[in-house]
Amino acid sequence: MKPPAFDYAAPGSLDEALALLAAKRDGAKLLAGGQSFVPALNFRLARPELIIDLNRVPGLAGIRRDGDGGLLIGAMTRARAIERSEVVARSNPLLHSAIPWIAHVPIRNRGTIGGSLAHADPAAELPAIALACDAILVATGILGKRDIAARDFFLGVFTTALRAGEILTEIRFPAWPPNRRHGFAEFARRHGDFAIVGVAATIDVAADGAVGDARIVVFGAGDTPRRAREAEAALAGSHPDTGALQRAAALAANHVDPPSDHHASAEYRRELAGTLTRRVLEQALAPRARAA
Numbered sequence: 001m002k003p004p005a006f007d008y009a010a011p012g013s014l015d016e017a018l019a020l021l022a023a024k025r026d027g028a029k030l031l032a033g034g035q036s037f038v039p040a041l042n043f044r045l046a047r048p049e050l051i052i053d054l055n056r057v058p059g060l061a062g063i064r065r066d067g068d069g070g071l072l073i074g075a076m077t078r079a080r081a082i083e084r085s086e087v088v089a090r091s092n093p094l095l096h097s098a099i100p101w102i103a104h105v106p107i108r109n110r111g112t113i114g115g116s117l118a119h120a121d122p123a124a125e126l127p128a129i130a131l132a133c134d135a136i137l138v139a140t141g142i143l144g145k146r147d148i149a150a151r152d153f154f155l156g157v158f159t160t161a162l163r164a165g166e167i168l169t170e171i172r173f174p175a176w177p178p179n180r181r182h183g184f185a186e187f188a189r190r191h192g193d194f195a196i197v198g199v200a201a202t203i204d205v206a207a208d209g210a211v212g213d214a215r216i217v218v219f220g221a222g223d224t225p226r227r228a229r230e231a232e233a234a235l236a237g238s239h240p241d242t243g244a245l246q247r248a249a250a251l252a253a254n255h256v257d258p259p260s261d262h263h264a265s266a267e268y269r270r271e272l273a274g275t276l277t278r279r280v281l282e283q284a285l286a287p288r289a290r291a292a
């Protein structure tokens with residue numbers, strides 16, 4: 001497959017990239033890791049006049065803690081860098097545990113967190129994690145920056161709240177409370193394939209074992225990742241037993257409106273949403289080994 005003809009620019013600063021983007025508007029596309037965009041180009045699903053390569057823009061990659069214990073990740077940070085980061089492992093274990101489910105190492109070596117979020121594939125892991133963690137996505141345009149909450153960012157299949165002329169520059173993950181537990185599971189035909197359905201959860205557990213804030217996000221079962229709010233509400237304040245986890249799982253399954261396609265029927269996806277929700281809740285609430 002060959003891409004259509006295009007002009008190419010490799011700006012050396014964010015200002016230069018923003019100016020190029022502002023000048024071309026809809027005629028330009030950004031290139032990050034290229035792991036989704038280059039196949040789309042080669043299949044001629046994308047026909048930009050100009051490709052703006054972000055790989056030489058300084059300051060867009062990196063992982064650091066903010067003053068409040070949260071995590072700041074530059075949009076051009078590779079998935080593999082996040083996977084190997086001890087800061088991420090300590091500061092956001094859900095993000096850390098989900099990354100190895102993305103494709104394979106060579107793809108994670110190139111693919112970026114910003115590219116994955118901006119691409120907004122409904123079956124992708126990182127949008128679901130951003131939603132489960134209440135992440136803030138920072139969009140930068142020539143007029144300045146604006147914060148977009150993950151819950152407002154994913155609008156539909158491959159559609160986000162980014163405006164023409166904006167570049168996703170940074171992702172902020174709020175601090176991870178010490179009493180927060182997490183679970184993550186997905187089902188794909190082969191390891192490395194996009195999930196047919198996946199579920200990510202965080203559960204804040206009080207000292208007496210009661211569930212505080214619970215977040216359950218189902219992905220691959222609709223146009224965007226979605227919080228299973230009825231299941232979350234059923235768990236909040238409870239000391240859940242096996243029956244309660246099963247009831248929450250059933251609520252999560254009822255909450256989704258999955259498509260049927262050549263990978264799986266809607267009914268099968270709904271079933272998976274329930275089964276995987278029960279599994280992630282069990283993971284999150286499993287008794288912890290105490291440090292000696």
Ligand SMILES: Cc1cc2nc3c(=O)[nH]c(=O)nc-3n(C[C@H](O)[C@H](O)[C@H](O)COP(=O)(O)OP(=O)(O)OC[C@H]3O[C@@H](n4cnc5c(N)ncnc54)[C@H](O)[C@@H]3O)c2cc1C
Binds near residue numbers: 034039054076125168
């Ligand atoms: C075989 C294969 C298997 C895969 N399996 C999975 C999987 O299991 N799970 C998964 O989540 N992904 C999977 N992917 C996709 C991979 O994770 C991509 O890396 C990711 O979706 C896009 O990131 P990228 O950096 O490569 O972005 P690119 O492909 O460069 O860009 C993707 C889109 O985002 C836009 N964009 C990129 N960066 C920015 C930015 N900073 N601001 C605004 N717009 C931007 C681009 O213009 C483009 O429209 C797979 C890819 C392949 C080839």
